[in-house]
Amino acid sequence: MPPQMKLSAITLDCPDPLSLAAFYQQATGLEPHPKSDADFAALNRADGLFIGFQRVDDYRAPSWPDQTVPQQLHLCFAVDDLNEAETRLLELGAGKPDHQPHEERWRVLTDPAGHPFCLVVSG
Missing domain, CATH: 3.30.720.120 (Signal recognition particle alu RNA binding heterodimer, srp9/1)
Structure with missing residues (x-):
């Protein structure tokens, strides 16, 4: 085993x-x-x-969605409400890339160091 x-x-x-x-x-x-x-x-x-x-x-921040500097990995966080979570995280200093592939199902944000991460509806 x-x-x-x-x-x-x-x-x-x-x-x-x-x-x-x-x-x-x-x-x-x-x-x-x-x-x-x-x-x-x-x-x-x-x-x-x-x-x-x-x-x-x-350090060089990842570039997303282009891969000039690859993201290498990203984190996903389950949330109850996409809009509410996005608003809160933007207030904390997250960024929101213009490219949002399925904004109605998940949101791509970037942390203050430029790492992309996703918010997805839990459940």
Whole structure:
């Protein structure tokens, strides 16, 4: 039998880990990891999964939808109301690309470091 693997972390490159962690903390309500610092910050989820943010010198934000600088990955968040969630996240500092492939079903936003992420209706 192959070894069992449990996802323990998702880590994003960025220029300012504490700032990006603060954005996602406000967006998700996850608790900051107590050992977060200027080079690596993280948010804890109750089941042990954490989202990490690591400082990268000369960071280049992904370009979406073109792939001049590939996005490499994106996060998806389930929400009850697309419009309400989008409004709140834009107020927190998210961006909204002009290209929205299926705006009635999901929204593509970018975090303050330029990473694309999606909002999808839960359920």
